[in-house]
Amino acid sequence: MTSPKNGNKPTVKHPAGIQLKMSTLLDEKKIQGRVKEMGEEITKLCKKEDLIAVCVLKGSFMFYADLIRNIDADVRLDFIGCSSYGNATQSSGEVKMTLDLTQGIEGKNVLLVEDIVDSGLTMSFITKTLQARNPKKILSASLLFKPEALKVDYKPDFVGFEIGNEFVVGYGLDYQGYYRNLPYVAVVESLN
Numbered sequence: 001m002t003s004p005k006n007g008n009k010p011t012v013k014h015p016a017g018i019q020l021k022m023s024t025l026l027d028e029k030k031i032q033g034r035v036k037e038m039g040e041e042i043t044k045l046c047k048k049e050d051l052i053a054v055c056v057l058k059g060s061f062m063f064y065a066d067l068i069r070n071i072d073a074d075v076r077l078d079f080i081g082c083s084s085y086g087n088a089t090q091s092s093g094e095v096k097m098t099l100d101l102t103q104g105i106e107g108k109n110v111l112l113v114e115d116i117v118d119s120g121l122t123m124s125f126i127t128k129t130l131q132a133r134n135p136k137k138i139l140s141a142s143l144l145f146k147p148e149a150l151k152v153d154y155k156p157d158f159v160g161f162e163i164g165n166e167f168v169v170g171y172g173l174d175y176q177g178y179y180r181n182l183p184y185v186a187v188v189e190s191l192n
């Protein structure tokens with residue numbers, strides 16, 4: 001697998017033999033700079049509070065690892081798994097929980113950490129599910145937000161970057177399970 005360089009639009013050979021055209025949307029420096037700022041914003045709000053930071057698997061693992069290192073508060077970690085996409089680039093609209101938290105959240109402050117909010121269905125589903133467990137407060141941080149793609153009324157409390165209605169990969173986000181390890185975010189321009 002080759003990787004696109006900044007500003008280039010190479011055809012990338014996908015491991016399954018498909019030719020992908022990608023272009024870099026957010027390079028590593030830009031992402032790291034914004035993640036640091038987001039950590040500082042969250043610290044300001046949560047400095048004196050105990051926080052359970054929840055990584056929404058799988059796509060947010062890289063953002064989560066970088067974000068929590070930039071939060072200067074008493075943080076405990078947990079993980080939740082949801083799936084809505086399968087192998088397609090369009091949401092099926094159906095959200096399923098594939099992994100639940102390992103700790104109770106009643107009376108606790110929860111920070112949900114997501115890679116991208118597209119239709120908003122996943123985050124509304126998770127928020128509703130966790131709200132029923134009576135936490136003190138639920139906040140959310142998403143690296144990417146596609147306002148034009150929203151199908152429900154949802155906005156994360158902390159947003160890294162607003163992007164257009166495009167399919168992106170890298171920095172945790174996949175296409176058919178690949179490209180999660182890219183340190184930057186690229187737009188997939190064509191899939192043939």
Ligand code: 5GP
Pocket residue numbers: 059084085091114115116117118119120121122123166167168169173174175
């Ligand atoms: P939503 O429920 O908001 O439509 O979508 C949330 C999930 O869909 C994300 O956690 C992510 O897994 C997937 N998703 C949405 N948009 C994209 C995208 O542009 N690229 C990739 N790779 N996944 C996306």
